[in-house]
Amino acid sequence: MLQLGPNHLEEISSHGERDYPYECCGLLLGNFIDEPSRRVVETYPISNAREEQAKRNRFLIRPEELLSGERYAENRGLEVVGFYHSHPDHPAVPSQYDLEHAWPVFSYVVVSVSKGSAVDLRSWQMEPDRSRFIEEEIVKGN
């Protein structure tokens, strides 16, 4: 279960709309409450490191960026609990590519941006055997 505040939903959606037609990406900072539940306290937008051509359907968070995100979180008593990215003109469902590049435990929030407006937002977790993603419930907290 992923707990997201209304402001987080808004931030992720508008980041996706802002970067359309490219993919946006960012970190979800918060706490693991009672595995498998986690609560997002802050979103942490990251600039998509992919080369221009691939940005329409790819995102990349470089390890340095992840490390600085982790450091930022640590200073606030938070942890990286997941990642978000957008699928421009594509459903909010993880792709095969997402699966091949995913890490266990983390929440993967995907926002679908259709013709410039965010239309759907869902969260996913990869099965520990890497076979597939399972949708996780989003609870709107505060």
Place this chain on the structure above:
Amino acid sequence: MSVTINIPTALRQFTGGSARVEIEAATVNEALAGLTTRHAELRRHLFNEKNQLRSFVNVYVNDEDIRYQVGSETELKDGDSLMIVPSIAGGSTATEILPSLSNDEIARYSRHLIMPEVGLAGQRRLKAASVLMIGTGGLGAPSGMYLAAAGVGRIGIVDFDVVESSNLQRQIIHGTADVGRPKIESARDRLRDINPHIEIETHDARLTSENAIRLFQNYDLIVDGTDNFPTRYLVNDACVLLGKPNVYGSIFRFEGQASVFWAEKGACYRCLYPEPPPPGLVPSCAEGGVLGVLPGIVGAIQANETIKLILGAEDTLINRLLLFDAWQMKFRELKLRKDPLCPMCGENPTIQELIDYEEFCGLRQVQEKPDANSLEEITATQLKQRLDEGRDLQLIDVREPSEYEIARIPGTKLIPLGQVVTRLNEIDPSRETVVHCKGGVRSAKAIEALKKAGYPGRLLNLRGGITAWSNDVDPNVPKY
């Protein structure tokens, strides 16, 4: 050596919650092997099915990425600290959903599928790929056939020519029954017969500055099988403008060249040859001949490199020019480097759109030259008539001895083009003289050279050369 491996949060569930694991190891490789032996569940997250470190797994030794050291062979000292850091990647499926293979296709491509370098994923990538072949001649024939056989999902072919019998010595995509048919139709039928699972798109057109961008846009890669400089520069420039790889091959007599010009990754054709050779210096295959097998070898190399580019292989011909001599049976290789001053792909490119390539290669002027010099011409029929009338005519053939052996007009004297000036005294200036070659171009050059050298007599050029003689006067003279 005892080292510490820091485990990222996401993976701690596989290490019983520990954030740090102590391991005895001398290299990064050993450390990761030790870690994944102790915690077997970790393995599938760090390594892929081929036992390679997953592309998004980064390993740092004392805060330094091992990619900037010697990778997994990086040596470790006592007390070193290793950190595993993911780079997080993902993306929508827009282009990445690869087409699946039917059972028929799996059976057909089984020799590819069982090699890890291709595998199921690679074969699906081939199916998802599109390649545009420029020309279905000597080079396009083998490369097109191998690409079709390999299962490249969509192949476009551009040609405007008609199959002639002199093509069949090397253009094995066409058969004897195809003589007289448009090449794209004959090529399409052959490729379809080789592989009915792929799409073939025909473009009945001469490639020009007007249509190149539109044609190239719809394909991932371009395979250059052209036989002339204007088109070669055009293909290069259009590829640079669109950021597409240009798989290059060229052939002449016994010598071939191959390379991959991809401006985003290395040199382009203009980095290698900034300017075309002066017109007429490099003869075409029609003038100079070509060993029929040679384009087979060079075209197959082009197909090989195309497939590797699609599969994402590393050791392609980018920044390498392969030279092949079929007569000596020798391969050589030159290293190429991107020219920072290249007008097309350099740091400050001056060419931003396609130009007039005929003009760039100086071809327009050549065609105008004979007229400007008021070249006197005679047709084959007129020549025959004058000979029949018993007029005193001197006939000079400026072709090569090997051509003379194939076909000749009775009563001619052979003086190859390269020797006309030095053997000028063998031509009698008091007699009217007709000069001929195969098609009329070399003889025009010979007349020009003779006039320049001060030859005082009257010289007539046989229009259309011995080919016209065969067409209009004597069909018993073979055409070659």
